Amino acid sequence: MAPCAAAILMALAAPAAAQNEDALRSFFEGKRVALKIDMPGTSDGVDVRPDAGRALDYRQYGDRLKTYGVALRAGDSAAVTLVKVKKDLIEVQLSGGGFGTFRDDSSSSVSIPSVQKSDREKELEKSVREETDPRRKRELREQLEDVRNRRERENRRIDVERIWAEERKKERIAWERLHGGSRFNLRYSGAVPAGIRPEEVMAALAEYVDFSAAGLETRTEDFLPDAAAADSRLSPGNLPRKGMTRAEAEREFGSPTEVSDHREGGLAVTTLVFVRDEQRIATEFVEDVMVRYTITSK
Structure with missing residues (x-):
């Protein structure tokens, strides 16, 4: 690419990113949302990768909770205090964005000089x-x-x-750390999608944040793969959902045919498999709350 053309593209990209950020800030900042997961007391926050096969690395998530403690607990209400759009990242900062920014003194050392020889x-x-x-x-x-x-x-x-x-x-x-808030980091491979809409940000965070407290709703199936969206339209109210409790799942789908446990970082994950009609429903729970599920044909 010629230097002149590259310069023109860069000049166009910067205003576009700024417009994305302005639109997202105007939409989200100042709104209060309810959290579905515990948030670590650090500006490292929780990394979510919307375009990855597995959006959240639970090992990393557990390590951050263990290292920094819980600043915001599941069920807490938190204000969106800042939204920032970078090249491949959207930061959604909650209640201050987390301890550890450049303004915070995170060093525990104290300098008191010793008395030298007189x-x-x-x-x-x-x-x-x-x-x-x-x-x-x-x-x-x-x-x-x-x-x-x-x-x-x-x-x-x-x-x-x-x-x-x-x-x-x-x-x-x-x-x-426990009173400085936290943040979500939406990390995209390559770059943040051009013209990303607030609804897409809410869909990416729907597993972890309840936006209805702010009077905001999004149809997350609009942003799911076609097969998943079709499933949700075929049998509304009868499908598993993230956030469903284990007791609710067993009432809805009956006794599981398979039960197993494993650990992901500091989290204990329980896998339950249900069979209903011609469907095999594999679900994963953390502290008896559903975090993932897959539906396949038998």
Whole structure:
């Protein structure tokens, strides 16, 4: 591509991205939504890959919850405080966006300088080295020991103060992590789709966020593959749904024909398989809440 043409494309792409961001910010910011999953107390947030076969890496998700704690819990209401569109990423920040941004002091270290040798101590060291009279040398050495001991006692006190200050700072950081909000990162392979609509963002987050609290609704089947959308139209109300409890699933589909457990990161995942008519319904639950399902013909 000629340099001139590349420059023109870049010039056109920047305003388009800005328009996307402006439209999404206008639509989402200030709205309150309800969360369906726990959110980690970090600006790393939760990564969701809408165009991947598996949108959420539960191992990574579990690790972040374990490392940073839970800032927002499933069922909590949170305000959308900022939406940012980057090359291949849409950030949906909630209640501040999470602790760990450039404005946050995330270091637990505290700098309290130790007391260095005073001029008096240095003079005494020199005098002890140069003194030839044994009695006088002993007196100077005693004075030096006294000055040195005072300095070392003060440094031990400073060490204790530093430890206490660092513990207090760790507690403050932990508190700020749990009160600093979190975020979703919608990560796309290549680039954010041109002209992406708010409805598409809601569809990508529908498994994790309830937008009805903000008076927003989206038909997520409009953005599903054709087969899945067809299934949802064929038997509304009788299909599994993400967020369904295990008890609800067993009432709807009967006793499972297969049950198994495995771990994904820090999460315990239970797989239940139901058979109904000519359909095999494989479902996965975390803490008895459905997070994934597939429907295949027998």
